[in-house]
Amino acid sequence: MMPQSMCCVVYPASDKLDFQRADISEKIYTFDSSTWVQFRILTYRMLLQSWRNPNYLSLKVGLYVFLILIVSMLFWRMGNDGSKTLFNFGFVYTCVIVFLYVPMLPILLQFPNEVQLLKREYFNRWYSLNAYFFALTIARLPLELANALVVLSLTAEDGEIEFRISLLLGTMYLACVYITTGQPLEVVRYLQFLIICLLTAISSESLGFAISSTLSVVNSTFVGPAMAVPLMLLAVYGLGGESTNIPLYIKPFMYMSYLRYALEGLVIATYGNNRAALICPDEEVYCHFKHPKTLLQETGMEKANFWVAITGLVIFYIIFRSIFYFLLRRRLSMKRSFAALNIVGRFVKSYFTTGHV
Template sequence: MMLAGAEIEDGGSVSYKEDSGNVAMSLPRAKAQEKSSPDQHIKPRREPVDIHFSNITCTVSLGFNKGHKQILHGVHGRLRPRQLIAIMGPSGAGKSTLLDVLSGYRISGVGGAVFINGRGRIMKNFKKMSCYIQQDDRLQGLLTVGENMTLAADLKLPTSKDKYEKGEIIEEILTNLGLYEHINTRGAQLSGGQRKRLSIALELISNPLIMFLDEPTTGLDSSSCSQVVELCRTLAHQGRTIVCTVHQPSASLFAMFDHVYILAAGQCLYQGTTKNLVPYLEQAGVPCPIYHNPADYVIELACGEYGEDKIQVLTSKAENGRSLDWFEDPQAIPSMEALRKQYPLSVLREQDAGPSVEETPQSNQRSVLIKRGFLKAKRDSTMTHLRLIVNVVVGIMLGMLFIDAGNEGSRVLENYNLLFAILMHHMMSPMMLTILTFPSEMSILSKEHFNRWYSLGSYYISITIVDLPISIVSCAVFSVIVYTMSSQPLEIVRFSMFFAISLYTVLVAQSFGLMIGAAFNVVPLEVVRFSIFFAISLYTVLVAQSFGLMIGAAFNVVNGTFLGPTLSVPMMMFAGFGVTLRDLPPYLYWGSYISYLRYGLEGFIGAIYGLKRPQLECNQAPYCHYKHPRQFLSEVSMSPDMFWWDVLALTVFVLVLRVAAFLLLKWKLNAVR
């Protein structure tokens, strides 16, 4: 079925045509013909907005003692509703910076003012009506198009809407954007153009009035470029203001934009309709040669290829963006006063009445994010499957290497090495995994958080909860394998019963002490030992993960990969392995207090050789120096009854590192802006 009001062009695509206020989507012919449903949800439900910006400056620091650089030099401009506007200019002209400032993404070092419908911008309200789609598609690659959309709808639409209402909206958007047939395709398997359209589709769920897109055509072939720009144009003509940065469009792509805003070294060269660019250049005394793409020519001018003086001429002619002479109908452009009259303050009252920051309550955000986290964990072979496999394989290898070392008096030192190796395993694998994977999550977090999908708190709680079961299972599998293979003190039946208790105690962290404390009197000693061993292992994993999270939040993959293991070396030194705590020089003893591995090792030793462990068997050697566990404990200078202190210290580490990682994340999200 044909779209209402659509016309077929030579290229086989369908152009938009306004027909009594209805605008049909412009899609390639085949897709357009499939479309039949009216696009009722996709149309803006609010009055369009008129954006005016004045004297915008942006200065960045070049680092300590290196001074500052001014990127934008007091530019002005007007972004009219129902327009697709391109910000163009050579590389480094400040296009992305201007887009960052206009979208509210960049806040530090920014000067000037932005007005919405004649009044100073109120960031809270502005964010409710706008969205920012960055250049790199920050999508959940493991989830299908349908899942991405459903989860976004659950986060962005009011909870009062049921799944059928949300489903209708999703179907409509996907159909209109030509993505419906890819509903079951995973994000990572989409083509560049489809990914871009999915990024737009995700933001369209909340039906924004203003959309900012950073280089939506970069990396796409010409047909995908046209599709994306045509889509943006249709969305704009429905009543939105859509602003894109574009690098160097072809003549046909350039003609698809309604307006252009051209920058050269942070100053405005031209602002007006696409059609008026050629007459403007002619009037400025730099006519565009015949058969030359005006977009190419103006970029060459902006690069200074025809002389720096031409840039000066154009900048002063455009009055650095103040001049509206080259707009469609300059006389019809309302003044700021007229806009204020047209949009009375009661509009602001309506905007204030909506949700304060995010669209849905925190409890909903958390449950949707947890659902999303588990779905991703199920699909992610690195984070989940590989992690489990590594724990099994390393567990078996260590078990084989130290087989039966746990109950033999002549192998106490070997067993000590095993305990330290276990600690290393628990420290390195979760820490490195977090350091390597978290930075890629960070870019998605930054986009979704900025576009008001959810709060940082909800995100943080959800990642903590989602990871816990995987940590517990991998740790349990590893512990059982190593513990049994190396013949640490154990009675299988009792161990199984109390293993459940130890797992439960970890899950319910607050009641950890209470549970084991209550159980201590009745639990067979061997199971207590295993529980302690397991708890210490799990705590070490949690501390190492928190450490990884903190580094992952603060640094990129390269720096994080360097810093994680490097910072871990002193932790190992101060743990009491190699140099026992007794032999540590007094002036370095403080190091043992800040090494979480020390508490881990002490906890392990307490579990295996503490709790009044009787004399060990001595079958494999004529003389066993450490037959009496007390003797060994005194030589490594570890007290057998420090378990609760160790747990307390590790708990403090988990809490401090988690809080520090949260604060770092919060700082990072704002610092990049």
């Protein structure tokens, strides 16, 4: 005979269970504050965290000052010298490399640890992923438009000052090296040069976010520079010959590198748009690259277009940001359904991890 306590179990009806599940689900997946409020608070917090880290700001300022000195000494007054045109092309490529590594490497070192904090706050329902993603995008975007949006939505002076410092560092570097290396002092050319460099910077940063959103610090610092190598090689492929000499099967791979668009944009900003002949010094008998069109032909960029370069960089920025958002959402999901990424992740951890994380 069964105990009386076991005979008194009453199971609720299925419709009541469904109602309870719906009520619990509604409480779990809703927030007390709106997405806009979350966005404002998160943006302010990110800016304030950067401002309260003086060591990082000092290191960043010191790095840019060091780069200004080194680049200025290496390429001093070469921009209008017809005998040193190839060296000045090296300066243009140096700017591409600077705005590849300087924005990307700090993200590879910092963001994997920040993801752990994000997971804890996200699963505690402090804020939504959309609010975090857009706050991170605005806080890191080094454009004056983003600065205006932040100023309109925030009132904290610390955040505004820090963001202006981050914005000014990149433009300070460009303004200094552009003048010291003797580039053409034309407003249109300088603005084109500045826009291409800033688009390259935010694209590199987005690529760093996409890599570090899934991998650990050790694996991110390995995968990031390793991925940058083929991108740099494809960017300069075809030097020494016209674009017609580049094999057809190579061209699609060249334009899969966003650095190719960056390099073409900077070269066109410097030597395109019917620039006048360069000065050939008296001590030189012959300056082969006196005419800018000769350089464009030798680098395979005689058909390059500035607006195509702008469009390509914007598209790559959107692609990298979309990949970053998708991988971050998958990282925060309780059900990871994309098996291919799990296989790749296990492969990297098995064969390329150099230490415990």
